[in-house]
């Protein structure tokens with residue numbers, strides 16, 4: 001026997017299309033490689049939608065009550081989510097919302113590990129001139145991730161600055177000037 005039927009997509013495929021597993025029939029995993037590679041991403045997608053439904057009290061407090069939602073494109077299609085996010089670099093990666101007050105949508109999400117996020121923020125060295133430049137870039141509609149890449153810091157740092165939570169001596173007057181204009 002050189003083929004096996006995948007338990008997920010129900011397609012008959014050559015044994016080489018299944019990962020090795022001593023615990024299953026023919027010494028191979030029940031799901032084909034194409035189906036199992038998506039498991040981690042699918043779990044993240046399902047967990048994200050579940051959190052935003054707010055069925056559990058702690059989820060409701062942190063997501064639904066704060067108005068955090070999953071964008072329409074991702075809400076209805078795992079394939080769209082996977083196309084936008086790509087596959088997880090490692091199983092340890094999880095969905096990270098760059099702006100913690102923002103929604104689950106392509107411009108605000110990335111795969112990240114806890115340690116990467118912390119390392120990014122420690123290595124960031126900004127100068128006084130960088131802060132007005134960041135505000136200007138955001139004013140031109142650039143996403144946080146692009147601004148962060150330009151200054152070599154974490155997108156979460158950019159969000160904190162643009163919200164006046166970091167570099168307050170410069171960011172708060174800039175925010176006030178911006179509000180006075182609009």
Ligand SMILES: [Zn+2]
Pocket residue numbers: 006007008009010011031032033034035
């Ligand atoms: Zn399959």
